[in-house]
Amino acid sequence: MSPPDPSRMSPEEKRAGLSLAAIFALRMLGLFLILPVFAVYAGTLSGGGDALRVGLAIGAYGLTQAFLQIAYGSASDRFGRKPVIVFGLVLFAIGSFVAAAAQSIEGVIAGRVLQGAGAISAAVTALAADLTREQHRTKVMAMIGSSIGLVFALSMVGAPLLYSAIGMPGIFVLTGLLSLAAIVVVLRVVPAAPALPAAPPAARFREVLVHPQLLRLNFGVFALHLVQTAMWVVVPTALVQAGGLPVGEHWKVYLPAVLASFAVMVPAIIAAERHGRMKLVFAAAIALLIAVQAGFALAGNGLLSLAIWLALFFVAFNVLEATQPSLISRIAPPHAKGAALGVYNTTQSFGLFLGGALGGALAQFAGPTAVWLASAGLGAIWLLLALGMTVPPPRMPQSQGSTKPR
Numbered sequence: 135m136s137p138p139d140p141s142r143m144s145p146e147e148k149r150a151g152l153s154l155a156a157i158f159a160l161r162m163l164g165l166f167l168i169l170p171v172f173a174v175y176a177g178t179l180s181g182g183g184d185a186l187r188v189g190l191a192i193g194a195y196g197l198t199q200a201f202l203q204i205a206y207g208s209a210s211d212r213f214g215r216k217p218v219i220v221f222g223l224v225l226f227a228i229g230s231f232v233a234a235a236a237q238s239i240e241g242v243i244a245g246r247v248l249q250g251a252g253a254i255s256a257a258v259t260a261l262a263a264d265l266t267r268e269q270h271r272t273k274v275m276a277m278i279g280s281s282i283g284l285v286f287a288l289s290m291v292g293a294p295l296l297y298s299a300i301g302m303p304g305i306f307v308l309t310g311l312l313s314l315a316a317i318v319v320v321l322r323v324v325p326a327a328p329a330l331p332a333a334p335p336a337a338r339f340r341e342v343l344v345h346p347q348l349l350r351l352n353f354g355v356f357a358l359h360l361v362q363t364a365m366w367v368v369v370p371t372a373l374v375q376a377g378g379l380p381v382g383e384h385w386k387v388y389l390p391a392v393l394a395s396f397a398v399m400v401p402a403i404i405a406a407e408r409h410g411r412m413k414l415v416f417a418a419a420i421a422l423l424i425a426v427q428a429g430f431a432l433a434g435n436g437l438l439s440l441a442i443w444l445a446l447f448f449v450a451f452n453v454l455e456a457t458q459p460s461l462i463s464r465i466a467p468p469h470a471k472g473a474a475l476g477v478y479n480t481t482q483s484f485g486l487f488l489g490g491a492l493g494g495a496l497a498q499f500a501g502p503t504a505v506w507l508a509s510a511g512l513g514a515i516w517l518l519l520a521l522g523m524t525v526p527p528p529r530m531p532q533s534q535g536s537t538k539p540r
Contacts, residue, residue: 198250207256207476226252230310363489
């Protein structure tokens with residue numbers, strides 16, 4: 135019998151990628167599902183007429199994630215990935231049930247803080263890196279990264295329908311139950327994690343915090359998610375006003391745009407890995423992101439134009455979302471992958487939080503065009519930093535006949 139083809143993912147790698155992508159998607163589902171409907175629901179709560187508190191209820195999730203990602207990543211290096219992920223999912227479920235039972239906006243804020251405190255993103259991506267060989271790691275990270283765009287699109291479609299059927303408390307309860315189900319997936323479906331090398335926690339943290347290549351990637355994910363969140367401050371209004379599309383029908387633009395982007399993103403990532411062109415594809419995606427922001431600012435804003443720019447945005451976003459965690463795991467020292475991904479996810483969460491705040495301020499005081507141009511400017515800074523990045527080649531397996539993840 136011929137040995138397994140090392141160019142193909144093993145069944146264990148496929149199982150790890152799909153199961154971890156599902157768990158990661160749950161985290162983003164908790165953020166995205168409330169966006170289209172929470173402002174309406176907040177009016178039924180005590181104190182829900184205060185726009186500042188409503189914004190805090192939405193943003194508290196990302197803010198607490200930002201403060202705890204590093205701790206969770208480092209803890210996963212020390213205590214193991216799975217125990218940390220399970221602990222975070224339990225906290226996420228408790229927060230969901232607290233928010234579901236809340237009768238005031240302050241109660242929802244408390245629930246959202248607890249949801250965000252289950253900051254498992256760093257541990258999940260570190261486990262994905264542990265369970266995959268380097269020549270297949272970007273594919274697995276693509277599964278995880280692409281789940282963000284897909285969950286966002288599905289949330290835009292499903293949230294209004296779920297709200298009509300079970301209400302906002304029902305959505306929170308459903309999210310909590312899915313979190314508990316995810317614990318079963320972690321324990322029963324996700325392959326066992328390999329043993330981790332030992333190193334002093336303080337040394338791990340210092341090592342990844344000042345690493346010049348990791349700093350470039352950390353700035354990149356901050357910029358990407360700041361731009362993404364700032365965009366959604368003005369995109370819905372543009373679709374209503376310039377595109378003439380009611381809010382309830384925005385999914386008709388979002389969903390095709392995301393699906394079309396997958397058709398472009400997957401071949402691009404495969405080609406980048408296969409032909410050693412990761413840096414070129416990475417820089418091209420940043421350039422496309424800049425072009426999209428300029429296109430929104432300068433081109434016509436009819437419905438077709440908006441749909442095209444959104445599809446191109448999702449191409450750039452999904453490529454960047456998929457490749458950056460893989461690059462982090464490739465560049466970071468093996469004993470500090472969890473800490474490195476903790477810092478990475480912290481800057482991502484700050485980008486999400488600040489994008490909404492800064493995007494809202496620019497839109498209010500300078501207009502939507504200022505949001506697009508500021509986002510393009512931030513992207514240009516990122517591109518300059520990325521051009522100086524060194525991408526190490528993936529380490530090939532020691533034996534061509536081995537398919538065991540390292």
